[in-house]
Amino acid sequence: MGDSEFDPEDPEQAEIGREMVDESTGLGSVAAHLYRGEMERMVEWRDRLDTTTNWAVTVMSAIVAYAFSGEVSHAVILAGLLMGTVFLFIEARRFRDYDIWRSRVRVIQENLFANALDPSQGVEHDAWRAELSRDYREPERKISYRGAFSHRLRRVYLPLITAMLIGWVFHVWAFNPDETFLEGASLPGVSGIVVTAAVGLYYVILLVLAVPLSEKERGESGEADHGDID
Template structure:
């Protein structure tokens, strides 16, 4: 073992606070920010891939169910309602992944806005205390996007369309493929559940999904492509 290694004391103040020296050296600090950016971008890409994977599963599920449900007149209509339930499960999984994804994405955007954008066109930083914000978030990572907003975002992007297709196909299945001797309400019966209860439950579910999709709450997620008038600051 070399003398330099033998003399190393990790508890010594100058060793313990070695990273703090980068704060006073511009070249060291900018090099450190470059490595930080690449690391956070890698995490962001990884979680973006997880979100896309869940979306792919949901799309494949919907396509498979529609193909099967309309491949014959004897197919039970409630299979499409099972598909709605399964898509809702995927929505919940994706909303949770979206909230974690936004942790890393918010750090990437903080660096892009206050370091790289200002280096290209030095008009001033977006947040004057961006170093403090980033430091606090690195020490104590927190979820910044409320669950209701995460659900709303994923409904807007993908899931409301998928749910609408399934429910619309279910309505077509009840009306077009129903026997002439039975009405829509009677055809909608599932087991011991009357058709009226099933129709009311589906209508209530769709109304809730519609309300969540266009939820008017203040935006907290950071970094998505959006119109200039809809931009928010990370606070």
């Protein structure tokens, strides 16, 4: 359909959901295949996200278990924190790709299938077809790396890292009963004050980055998906 034939302000063209129900159209068939393809891509990238999360949980849990298995330095837990951070960077990048397909699926669900099921409610966005067309012509990621980082940090990694830090504090206390906390937190060549300050600064930075800067960063449904094609 050419640009001259489509007017996003025309209700009859914007609400093609009713057309799909009332009569058989070629566009409806194409839209169904399109939706199925986008769903397959979304599920594929969701699996990649879940794989990264599973690896992070497994590795970080194994490190904590090893740290408490005997006379093991608390530095092992700190190394686990760094590994968890690496997984977080990887998952943030993958989430940006996953969000491409997720946003397209939500646009089709909200404006096409929801309207087909109940045309009386209309569509969420009158120009959704033009927006989706533009997205196919010039695809781009719809969430910033910082936004994706914040989303995955808040949803998955902040609780994991918090648990590891609690384990680190307990390890320092439990395995160094004759020393103060700062003495027990020291590493070869690094005082406990420096180590503790570095860990505290690291956690504060994570807390700051976990604060969402937009509705898009708050979640995977609702307002987070509205108007994300642009």
